[in-house]
Amino acid sequence: xRFSTVALTASSLxxxxxxxxxxxxxxxxxxxxxxxxxxxxxxxxxxPFGAGAATHPVNHLAITVPRNQFAEARHWLQSRTAVIxxxxxxxxxxxxxxxxxxxYFLGPDGIVLEFIARQGLPNDRVEPFGPGGMLLVSEVGxxxxxxxxxxAELAAELGLERFAGVSASFAAVGTADALLIVVDDGRTxxxxxxxxxxxxxxxxxxxxxxxxxxxxxxxxxxxxxxx
Numbered sequence: 001x002r003f004s005t006v007a008l009t010a011s012s013l014x015x016x017x018x019x020x021x022x023x024x025x026x027x028x029x030x031x032x033x034x035x036x037x038x039x040x041x042x043x044x045x046x047x048p049f050g051a052g053a054a055t056h057p058v059n060h061l062a063i064t065v066p067r068n069q070f071a072e073a074r075h076w077l078q079s080r081t082a083v084i085x086x087x088x089x090x091x092x093x094x095x096x097x098x099x100x101x102x103x104y105f106l107g108p109d110g111i112v113l114e115f116i117a118r119q120g121l122p123n124d125r126v127e128p129f130g131p132g133g134m135l136l137v138s139e140v141g142x143x144x145x146x147x148x149x150x151x152a153e154l155a156a157e158l159g160l161e162r163f164a165g166v167s168a169s170f171a172a173v174g175t176a177d178a179l180l181i182v183v184d185d186g187r188t189x190x191x192x193x194x195x196x197x198x199x200x201x202x203x204x205x206x207x208x209x210x211x212x213x214x215x216x217x218x219x220x221x222x223x224x225x226x227x
Contacts, residue, residue: 002178003137003140006042009202011048016035024131026131027131039063085191091103116139118176144199147183147184150182165182180204185197204223205225207226210227
């Protein structure tokens with residue numbers, strides 16, 4: 001299973017082009033009303049956010065990097081933008097079921113981005129790390145009115161199972177290649193102190209899902225799944 005397309009909003013397409021196209025050096029196409037960024041097997045599409053909104057919503061995306069290149073990817077990233085530290089640390093390792101190493105950074109509009117190396121995925125790479133080492137978007141944040149209700153609906157509508165998370169306000173749903181990070185609206189994104197998850201227009205397309213269907217968050221997000 002994977003995210004084929006993730007469509008988000010942006011307050012400035014110029015900022016999107018500068019960050020994703022120049023800082024991260026990713027393939028990018030710009031039109032009058034959108035920026036499209038290719039991250040390996042995932043297409044990110046940014047469209048302008050409504051001008052009448054008081055604040056811009058804050059989301060989260062994780063980008064899978066080769067499991068044998070985490071240190072190299074982290075160094076490459078730090079040479080281009082600031083990374084987020086917590087208690088003096090910028091690298092975060094998680095055990096079962098994640099088996100991962102992560103480094104976090106901020107993109108335009110305060111989006112919390114992550115490079116994640118998942119040790120359970122056979123994606124070793126020989127070439128030096130660069131933009132081609134960003135293999136796909138493997139996590140998308142989903143702010144909802146009730147995390148518990150959303151997890152139940154995602155299971156019923158799309159056949160997605162809980163991957164991790166036991167709290168009432170956080171759950172990862174899906175597989176290591178495509179996880180919806182379901183959080184209650186307003187929950188702070190790790191490892192920041194103040195980046196609160198907030199709902200926004202968000203369209204997610206999943207391919208290879210257990211069941212074809214559609215989920216709507218009630219706060220502007222839609223997940224369309226193809227089996």
